[in-house]
Amino acid sequence: MTQTRAPMQDEERIARRAALELRPGMLVNLGIGLPTLVPQFLPADVDVLFHSENGFVGMGPALEDGTPDHDIIDAGGRACTIIKGGAFFDSLLSFAIVRGGHLDLAVLGAFEVSIKGDLANWKIPGRLTPGMGGGMELAQKANQVLVVTRHLDKKGRPKIVRECSLPLTARHCVDTVITERAVFRRRDGALALISVHPDHTIDSVLEGIEVPMRVIEPLQSWDQPPESPEGVGA
Amino acid sequence: MTQTRAPMQDEERIARRAALELRPGMLVNLGIGLPTLVPQFLPADVDVLFHSENGFVGMGPALEDGTPDHDIIDAGGRACTIIKGGAFFDSLLSFAIVRGGHLDLAVLGAFEVSIKGDLANWKIPGRLTPGMGGGMELAQKANQVLVVTRHLDKKGRPKIVRECSLPLTARHCVDTVITERAVFRRRDGALALISVHPDHTIDSVLEGIEVPMRVIEPLQSWDQPPESPEGVGA
Amino acid sequence: MIDRTVPIDAAVSRFIRSGSVIMVGGFGRGGVPFTILEHLADHADAFADLTLIKNDASEPHLGIGPLLRAGMVKKLIATHIGLNPEFIGQMNRGEVECELVPQGIFAERIRAGGAGIPALLTDIGVDTEAAAGKPSVRLDGETYLVERALRGDVALVCADRVDRTGNAWWRGSNRNMCVVMATACARVIVEGKQIVEAGAIQPEDVQLPGVFVDAVVQAQPRRHMRTEAPA
Amino acid sequence: MIDRTVPIDAAVSRFIRSGSVIMVGGFGRGGVPFTILEHLADHADAFADLTLIKNDASEPHLGIGPLLRAGMVKKLIATHIGLNPEFIGQMNRGEVECELVPQGIFAERIRAGGAGIPALLTDIGVDTEAAAGKPSVRLDGETYLVERALRGDVALVCADRVDRTGNAWWRGSNRNMCVVMATACARVIVEGKQIVEAGAIQPEDVQLPGVFVDAVVQAQPRRHMRTEAPA
Numbered sequence: 001m002t003q004t005r006a007p008m009q010d011e012e013r014i015a016r017r018a019a020l021e022l023r024p025g026m027l028v029n030l031g032i033g034l035p036t037l038v039p040q041f042l043p044a045d046v047d048v049l050f051h052s053e054n055g056f057v058g059m060g061p062a063l064e065d066g067t068p069d070h071d072i073i074d075a076g077g078r079a080c081t082i083i084k085g086g087a088f089f090d091s092l093l094s095f096a097i098v099r100g101g102h103l104d105l106a107v108l109g110a111f112e113v114s115i116k117g118d119l120a121n122w123k124i125p126g127r128l129t130p131g132m133g134g135g136m137e138l139a140q141k142a143n144q145v146l147v148v149t150r151h152l153d154k155k156g157r158p159k160i161v162r163e164c165s166l167p168l169t170a171r172h173c174v175d176t177v178i179t180e181r182a183v184f185r186r187r188d189g190a191l192a193l194i195s196v197h198p199d200h201t202i203d204s205v206l207e208g209i210e211v212p213m214r215v216i217e218p219l220q221s222w223d224q225p226p227e228s229p230e231g232v233g234a
Numbered sequence: 235m236t237q238t239r240a241p242m243q244d245e246e247r248i249a250r251r252a253a254l255e256l257r258p259g260m261l262v263n264l265g266i267g268l269p270t271l272v273p274q275f276l277p278a279d280v281d282v283l284f285h286s287e288n289g290f291v292g293m294g295p296a297l298e299d300g301t302p303d304h305d306i307i308d309a310g311g312r313a314c315t316i317i318k319g320g321a322f323f324d325s326l327l328s329f330a331i332v333r334g335g336h337l338d339l340a341v342l343g344a345f346e347v348s349i350k351g352d353l354a355n356w357k358i359p360g361r362l363t364p365g366m367g368g369g370m371e372l373a374q375k376a377n378q379v380l381v382v383t384r385h386l387d388k389k390g391r392p393k394i395v396r397e398c399s400l401p402l403t404a405r406h407c408v409d410t411v412i413t414e415r416a417v418f419r420r421r422d423g424a425l426a427l428i429s430v431h432p433d434h435t436i437d438s439v440l441e442g443i444e445v446p447m448r449v450i451e452p453l454q455s456w457d458q459p460p461e462s463p464e465g466v467g468a
Numbered sequence: 469m470i471d472r473t474v475p476i477d478a479a480v481s482r483f484i485r486s487g488s489v490i491m492v493g494g495f496g497r498g499g500v501p502f503t504i505l506e507h508l509a510d511h512a513d514a515f516a517d518l519t520l521i522k523n524d525a526s527e528p529h530l531g532i533g534p535l536l537r538a539g540m541v542k543k544l545i546a547t548h549i550g551l552n553p554e555f556i557g558q559m560n561r562g563e564v565e566c567e568l569v570p571q572g573i574f575a576e577r578i579r580a581g582g583a584g585i586p587a588l589l590t591d592i593g594v595d596t597e598a599a600a601g602k603p604s605v606r607l608d609g610e611t612y613l614v615e616r617a618l619r620g621d622v623a624l625v626c627a628d629r630v631d632r633t634g635n636a637w638w639r640g641s642n643r644n645m646c647v648v649m650a651t652a653c654a655r656v657i658v659e660g661k662q663i664v665e666a667g668a669i670q671p672e673d674v675q676l677p678g679v680f681v682d683a684v685v686q687a688q689p690r691r692h693m694r695t696e697a698p699a
Numbered sequence: 700m701i702d703r704t705v706p707i708d709a710a711v712s713r714f715i716r717s718g719s720v721i722m723v724g725g726f727g728r729g730g731v732p733f734t735i736l737e738h739l740a741d742h743a744d745a746f747a748d749l750t751l752i753k754n755d756a757s758e759p760h761l762g763i764g765p766l767l768r769a770g771m772v773k774k775l776i777a778t779h780i781g782l783n784p785e786f787i788g789q790m791n792r793g794e795v796e797c798e799l800v801p802q803g804i805f806a807e808r809i810r811a812g813g814a815g816i817p818a819l820l821t822d823i824g825v826d827t828e829a830a831a832g833k834p835s836v837r838l839d840g841e842t843y844l845v846e847r848a849l850r851g852d853v854a855l856v857c858a859d860r861v862d863r864t865g866n867a868w869w870r871g872s873n874r875n876m877c878v879v880m881a882t883a884c885a886r887v888i889v890e891g892k893q894i895v896e897a898g899a900i901q902p903e904d905v906q907l908p909g910v911f912v913d914a915v916v917q918a919q920p921r922r923h924m925r926t927e928a929p930a
Contacts (some may be wrong), residue, residue: 026469027679047469049679053802054726055872058469070728071859071871077782082871085469085633085666087674090874090906091726091754092583092810095803096651099584099823102679108797123828127792129756130781134802136824139530141584167828225567258501259701261910279879281700283910287571288495289641289912290902292700304497305628305640318638319700319864319897320907322677323642325495325523326579326814329572329880333592333815336910358559359598364550366522368571370593391686401597576816583808588819605836607845612817614838625801639903672870673904 006122010150016041018107018148018178021223022048026104027097029053029138031121034148035107049086051103051209053094053134060166075134079151092100105141110149110177112164115211117174117186119147120166127183132169151179151205158182160191164210176226180202182206187216193219241431243386244414247431250275252341252382253413254459256282260338261331263287263372265355266310268382269341283320285337287328287368292320309368332371340376342369344383344411346398349445351408351420353381354400366403373404385413386442394418396445410460415439421450429454469633469666474682476507476659479683483622483655486515491653492522492532493625493646499638500531501626501659503688509534517542521578521620523571523645525549525556529627535670536564540544545618547571563571571597573615577649580617587616619655623653626687627676631655631667634681635674657683700864700897701916707738708889710914714738714853714886717746722809722849722884723753723763730869731762732857732890740765742780743920748773752809752851754802754876756780756787767795776849778802785896801829804846806879810847813882818847854884857918858907861891862898865912866905878907888914 011034019041022028029051030036039061042048050059052074060072060081068079082088097103119139122132123195140147150158160177174191177184181197182205192214196205206213245268256262263285264270273295276282282350284293286308293308294315301318302313316322331337336436346354353373356366372378373379383393408425411418416439430439440447469525484490494500508515518541525546532571535541536555541550543565549555559566569577573592580588589612623678625646627636636658638646650656705773715721725731739746749772756777758762767786774796780786790797800808804823811819820843824830834845856877858867869877881887889912893921 022853028898049469051679052872054729057677058671069871071873073727073729073872075726082671083469083629085635085675085678086671088637088672088871088874089674089677090878091802091806091876092879093651093677095806096579096583097677097679100582100651101584129790129799130783131777131779131799132801132829133755133779136801136827136829137803143849156836168826171826213851238634283700285910288644290496292902303640305629305642307496307498307641309495317700317861318903319866319909320902321866321908322638322640322643322903323908324647325571325575325903326648327882327908329575330814331908331910332812333572334813335682335815355544363556363559363568365546365568365897366570367524370598371572373917387505402595405595414629415525423627495706568805576814580819583807584821586820586822586841587812587838587843590815591817607818608845614820616838637903643903670904672868673901674875675903686755 010116011037011220013180014178017222018146020223021146021176022046022047022105027057027102028105028107029103029142031106031108031135031138032105033109035109036074036076038107038148053098053111053138055090055094056082056086056088075089095134095137099141101141101143102167103142105144105146106138107146107148108138110147110159111166112159112161113147113174113177113191114161114164115190115213117191118164119169119174120164121162121169123167126168135169139173144175145173147174147177149177149179151181158209160209187214190214192216195222195224197222245271248382248412248416251417251456252380254457255380255410256339258282261285261291261336262339262341262418263337263376265342265372269308269343269345270308272341272382276380285331287332287372289324289388290320290322292317296313296462310352317367329368329371333375335375335377337376339378339380341382342372344381344393345400345404346393346395347381347408347411347425348395348398349424349447351406351425352398353379353403354398354406357401359401369403373407378409379407381411383411383413391457392443394443396447421448424448426450429456429458431456471486471632471677472634472681473632473663474683474685476504476685479657479685480504480507483657483682484515487517488622489521489620491620491623491649492520493623493644494531495523495641495644498640498642499644499646500526500624501624501641502531502690503659504624504657504685505531505535506691509538510541515540519543521545521618523547525552527551528554531556543567546568547574563691573616575645577615577618578645578652579648581619582648585617587614589613590615618652620653621655622660623649623656625650626659626661629662629664629669630658630684631664631678632684633666633668634678634684635669636676636681637669637673638675643675650676652679655682656680657685659685659687661687701867702863703912704863704894705914705916707735707916709810710888710916711738713759713791714888714913715746718748719853720750720752720851720881722851722854723751724854724875724880725762726872726875729871729873730857730875731757732855733762733921734890735855735888735916736762737922740769741792743769746771750774752776752849754778754805756783758782758784774798776803778799796886805916806876807844808849809876809879809883812850813879816848817877818845820844821846834903854880854887855890856881857890857892859879859897860893860900861889861915862895862900863913863915864907865889865896865909866900867907867912868900868904869906874906881907881911883911887911888916890916890918892918
């Protein structure tokens with residue numbers, strides 16, 4: 001929940017847009033990295049509860065005076081706080097909350113997302129093996145999964161692909177993808193383009209994506225929040 | 235842990251003898267009824283910890299002034315206390331303690347015990363169906379199972395039988411049986427007579443038991459405690 | 469944080485229907501939501517064909533006893549019914565269905581329901597009536613029963629202390645099945661002996677986090693303390 | 700009540716051997732038994748072929764990092780190793796075995812080990828590498844993995860407060876895997892930041908009952924606080 005550095009421009013844009021997806025009453029888990037930038041862009045009146053899989057609900061930002069409390073850390077290991085009404089528990093109950101269907105939204109990073117919503121974000125064989133941590137449970141069992149990611153990987157290829165080439169985290173799990181260029185939502189089993197950032201065009205968004213992508217027109221404006229799903233709220 | 239009535243002579247004799255089986259450092263669970271009479275006959279210097287399956291370790295006797303605390307009850311529903319160093323928990327952890335092998339001794343009642351140590355104590359079809367409660371876990375998973383029971387049932391038949399006719403609680407689980415007449419221990423897979431109360435003889439103990447019973451001679455004196463098993467202690 | 473306190477009739481009418489599968493906390497008298505159960509018994513005509521999941525069958529005049537007596541319950545899943553001879557009579561006459569489950573496995577099946585685990589393996593009850601009708605599997609040369617998860621539509625529990633957002637704390641041996649049941653039901657009503665402000669329970673000491681809770685209602689003195697001794 | 704406090708060298712020499720399967724509490728730095736781990740690293744010659752079960756691989760200079768670096772470990776079962784590039788290198792070179800498990804299932808398998816449950820069914824990880832080599836079963840038309848219990852010879856955890864009999868309490872997010880690991884090992888050593896008298900922790904608020912605990916040792920200030928920054 002802290003930010004140790006100012007987000008770069010693209011990341012800030014992604015995090016600002018992602019913050020619109022967090023609706024009042026939601027219980028939300030934030031993955032490591034870019035997802036942790038999201039809460040700072042929430043309006044103060046949006047009452048969202050954050051779940052940290054290492055063992056609490058009610059995660060709050062780091063103390064404003066900068067004094068870290070290392071007994072209250074987020075899943076990325078950074079000191080944060082707990083809000084009034086929050087509760088600590090152990091890893092068992094933490095994942096019972098996830099698998100039991102109580103987590104409304106997981107905000108996760110990605111190496112690759114397939115057009116069908118498969119997610120790969122835990123292993124690049126032979127090169128990078130952070131491990132899945134709690135990512136498989138979050139991807140498979142959160143009621144909604146939001147991926148926030150740079151549009152392109154380090155080699156300049158879109159993160160959205162026909163089929164994931166990397167080991168999967170979970171199949172058919174991603175509901176929404178937000179990049180610095182566009183917003184995609186899974187509709188009828190496949191990701192579709194629903195919004196394009198003003199700096200971009202449909203062409204610049206779809207360039208390099210090697211699978212046909214449905215475009216839902218008219219495109220939504222960049223800052224249009226999602227329709228409130230039914231029954232959200234812990 | 236409270237006693238609501240003075241035990242009758244036979245019950246007191248059984249409970250006194252059973253108390254010798256509780257060794258320092260043991261974690262012990264007491265079934266409903268006769269087993270709850272045992273602790274009052276423990277010497278004060280024997281440091282035994284009692285487990286109550288409804289959710290705590292460190293069960294102590296009812297308050298001496300008679301003020302019941304109904305928030306601290308034993309598994310039979312009677313108000314008791316918790317000793318310093320005890321801990322409350324929920325039913326899950328309570329039975330994790332049992333199935334996880336931490337319970338040194340369960341003291342249980344019985345309708346029937348077979349010569350091989352099968353126990354029936356939860357159902358008399360069509361007549362009495364209290365339910366098994368936690369009895370199956372206790373019988374199956376306590377490191378030692380001690381049955382305390384009147385020697386004869388209400389029809390005058392010995393409780394020790396060739397095969398249980400009633401629905402089983404668990405097979406091959408009973409290690410020791412103490413009645414007002416005798417002590418039996420399972421040796422090489424079958425109950426054997428090891429001690430006879432001074433009021434009785436081998437003949438009066440074995441009368442009516444319809445299966446051959448090994449007698450381990452010389453018989454132990456009635457008040458001889460068991461050999462300390464290895465590794466007892468939580 | 470959401471304030472989940474509501475009047476009892478609002479909570480009951482919103483979450484409970486005829487045919488509901490209801491988990492009821494408590495072991496003996498500890499943790500039993502007496503106020504909600506008395507409310508249900510007072511509206512016996514409104515709720516039929518209930519399935520109750522509770523550790524024990526209470527006593528005839530107490531807890532779920534009046535619901536059983538009034539014929540509101542079609543099935544009880546429990547571990548122990550020995551203190552309710554009336555119910556045993558109903559069961560023996562075939563007027564009500566009763567499934568008896570070993571107590572630790574009862575808790576485990578409910579936990580599985582709450583934790584998104586479809587089933588677990590166990591050797592508890594092998595070779596007994598508790599195994600009847602249950603699939604078994606072989607693993608590493610041993611035979612185990614496959615015990616399926618239990619879930620409910622509504623959990624009713626009584627906590628000693630609950631804050632307005634639903635974080636709850638139990639005293640003594642009152643916790644028993646309450647916490648695990650609250651994880652395993654679509655809706656959860658916590659009856660609080662004492663309702664406190666958010667933050668009043670130290671966050672490390674919360675036994676049930678409010679994210680599992682839908683409604684917090686005020687416990688009332690038990691009926692037999694309010695009026696006469698029960699019939 | 701038994702006083703379980705002992706000097707650290709007595710606890711370690713009594714319960715830990717070469718070849719031991721050791722569960723180590725902690726997530727990030729919270730709950731990690733740094734004092735015991737530093738003691739083990741200081742006696743690297745005495746302990747070989749260890750199997751460690753820990754949420755994460757720590758950082759190279761911290762926690763289990765020095766044990767991994769010193770080649771004391773033949774296998775690590777973990778959920779996340781991303782902060783220890785040295786270990787990833789060892790693993791990629793085949794110098795050490797590593798089994799990665801989804802975090803919630805990691806906790807469940809340990810719980811099963813502690814709770815006497817041989818295995819549980821889950822759909823977590825179906826159709827992924829996490830399913831490799833695991834048996835699967837069909838139940839109610841769905842495919843589930845059979846996840847087996849994990850048990851250890853010794854659990855090492857750090858609690859914020861522990862009484863002399865082993866009742867333990869964790870502050871903040873330090874609890875994580877500590878409690879469940881302590882239920883799943885033949886022997887348990889609790890390193891206490893603060894050791895208190897029996898009764899000092901309210902019995903309702905005890906997070907790990909002392910019946911699971913074999914030894915209580917005093918946590919020391921971490922090495923990098925005692926001397927220089929780590930290499």
